[in-house]
Amino acid sequence: MNTFRLEIVTPERKIFSDDVVFLAVRGVEGDLGIAAHHIPFVTALAIAPAKVTFPDGREKRIAVSGGFLEVRGTEATILAEAAELPEEIDLERARRAKARAEAAMEEARRRTDAEAKIAYVKAELALRRALMRLEVGGGDGA
Incomplete structure (x- = not known):
């Protein structure tokens, strides 16, 4: 199964870093789906959950409050203004x-x-x- 490395980073810390098979996010111009070997690009993100799918089929939602998504090669990086894993949310x-x-x-x-x-x-x-x-x-x- 083709995977790519996803990192989600805020000004304070790295929130997430793992190999995933799919990433679904909401850009300011609409929803996006990213799989391995996606064409390189950069886009602004809306305030919306990012949904990641792992090689074993598990899914995880991560709260992302704006920022940017950069996709290049076998890597994708979300530079978020703020982001939280579900278990961190009060x-x-x-x-x-x-x-x-x-x-x-x-x-x-x-x-x-x-x-x-x-x-x-x-x-x-x-x-x-x-x-x-x-x-x-x-x-x-x-």
Whole structure:
């Protein structure tokens, strides 16, 4: 079975490094599937889980909060702004972040000042990160 080395790195640390047979990610322009010997490229990533498939068929989801994917030769690297393995996710913290983001979005909707739109977009991104963390961590996500 053809494999390739996947590494997921954040500014703080290496989150993941292993041989995989498939990687599914969401780029800013849509979903991508990467297998061994994929053509080289670089793309920006959206806030969405990365799903890896191992040679034995196991799958793992990893929370990835934006960044870039680089594919070259027999290697793929995700340079993420933030990333977490499912076992590292604090579900209670993610639920609190979701509630804060929803409240901030509601507050921004009610405002009419120039900063309201920026506040809304920031809250929406925070909500996306919280929902992804709940999904990957096995929380309710809703």
